[in-house]
Amino acid sequence: MNKVFSVLKLYFRETVSKLIMILLLMTLSELTLYFMTATEMRSFAGLVEKCRIFYIYVIAFAAMTLFNSIRSSRKHKTGYTLQRIRISERAAFLLQCVADTVNVLIVYLWQIVIILILYRLYKQHGYQSAADIYQDFYISNTLTMLIPLYRKQQWVTNAVILLSAGAEAASIDVKVRYGQYVHLGIIALWPSVLDIHDPYLHYFFLRFILVVIDFCWAYQLTHNGKGRQ
Secondary structure (H helix, E strand, C coil): CHHHHHHHHHHHHHHHHHHHHHHHHHHHHHHHHHHHHHHHCCCHHHHHHHCCHHHHHHHHHHHHHHHHHCHHHHHHHHHHHHHHHCCEHHHHHHHHHHHHHHHHHHHHHHHHHHHHHHHHHHHCCCCCCHHHHHHHHHHCHHHHHHCCCCCHHHHHHHHHHHHHHHHHHHHHHHHHHCCCCCCHHHHHHCCCCCCCCCCCHHHHHHHHHHHHHHHHHHHHHCCCCECCC
């Protein structure tokens, strides 16, 4: 168990500064846009779209996944540390999937926190009642994707997207380390709004299958002995 925490700590230490930077930029950009447009909008849904929250979130999500996937540039220091811990390369890869997923999960949860802060600020203007704002969570695609109060299947979609992004980032890192530069599941980095009856649902499953292929590819490249970082 100590080895597990040591490896996770190593992976989080590599990305914590990037994560904090992304969270700060998200907060500053969305709050700035809010204060620039709040008095012009008469609906919370319109405000969310005007603040470009979806695009900011997508950029932050993709940036965090990118930082997760470029650990190979520091592979010598990381590899030496993993050898000292004496953990197998395969186990280290699985733990990296966990760490990378946690990083993008934090970005997602932080975006929800910002939206709730904007909600509290906007409600003070009195343009809408709490019930009206609650209805906005149904009509806004951005709110439906991030906080799907009315579409429970979207929670499943979001969970799969987060897990896919974490697994794909770790898989890319391992494959690049072994000179493999074909990444089938890279399209998993794009969050999307999909209803269970959406005609494009097959595209969501295709993305998931491609991520699984990349994960299995990276998994078989690793081995169960001491890491060859």
